Amino acid sequence: MSWIVFNGRAWFLTDREVFSERGREIFKDCSPEYVLGHEAIRKYFRLEPDAGEKYANTFFWQTKNFPSEMVEKLADFDKNFGRIFNECFWYYNYYYILENPYAPEEWRERAWQKLLENEKGDFLFHNVIAIKVDYDMSEKWKERAWREMLRRGIKRDYTLEYLRTNAPQPWSERAKALLEKQLKKARRNESGKKPS
Known part of the structure; x- marks a missing residue:
């Protein structure tokens, strides 16, 4: 303000x-x-x-x-x-509220609801997991963002690659595992048979 x-x-x-x-x-x-x-x-x-x-x-x-x-x-x-x-x-205003350790829980929840309303894909959620603005986002909100991305279906390899390289554990490992799974699926589709 x-x-x-x-x-x-x-x-x-x-x-x-x-x-x-x-x-x-x-x-x-x-x-x-x-x-x-x-x-x-x-x-x-x-x-x-x-x-x-x-x-x-x-x-x-x-x-x-x-x-x-x-x-x-x-x-x-x-x-x-x-x-x-x-x-x-704007989304970074909501990020700031989410990550702010001094923000009351009710304001964090309101900011989260606005992110849910405003984001049609997964961009804002991978940022919740990986970025650090002024404070480090709590694990609670990172986990909620991860679950929301899974619920919506992660559509872009870029999102997973970004998380693999920028997110803290365990989210970087989770992203890596999903990337590997997608790669195996793509190879299987190309070859028409399951990899051995």
């Missing part, structure tokens, strides 16, 4: 501004996550490019580090920021 302190107050965007008629017009040519940043705040409120001090805090569930004007809005997050969370957060 971003805000700018200028003229004795905090300037920030909520669903009310972003999804208003004016907000939709201002941000129509911007990517959805643009509204999370300081430039969007400046644009909406017509602030000069260098006006005020920029702040950001990704721990929006810990309201003590936010200005009082935002604390009131964060108290009813879904009413004031729910659409932004659902429509403007």
Whole structure:
């Protein structure tokens, strides 16, 4: 969550501004996550490019580090920021919540549900297993991502190769085993008979 302190107050965007008629017009040519940043705040409120001090805090569930004007809005997050969370957060915003050891479980679960909704293939899930952004993803979420990939049917050898080379154990070994199984199947299909 971003805000700018200028003229004795905090300037920030909520669903009310972003999804208003004016907000939709201002941000129509911007990517959805643009509204999370300081430039969007400046644009909406017509602030000069260098006006005020920029702040950001990704721990929006810990309201003590936010200005009082935002604390009131964060108290009813879904009413004031729910659409932004659902429509403007990008996958790395959800990753950050999942991997953050300070995030409450309910927020991790919400981030996971958004990944499930937004991902049609397996890309986001192999990243949950293998990437490290600021913290290391817990094994619980890595395992859930692995199970989700299997449930959806891993369609690309690239995914398995990526996991084999980048994921920690046991997921790299699991990916290696699946790659070997696919290779045997491909050889069997080419030769028309089972390998000896």
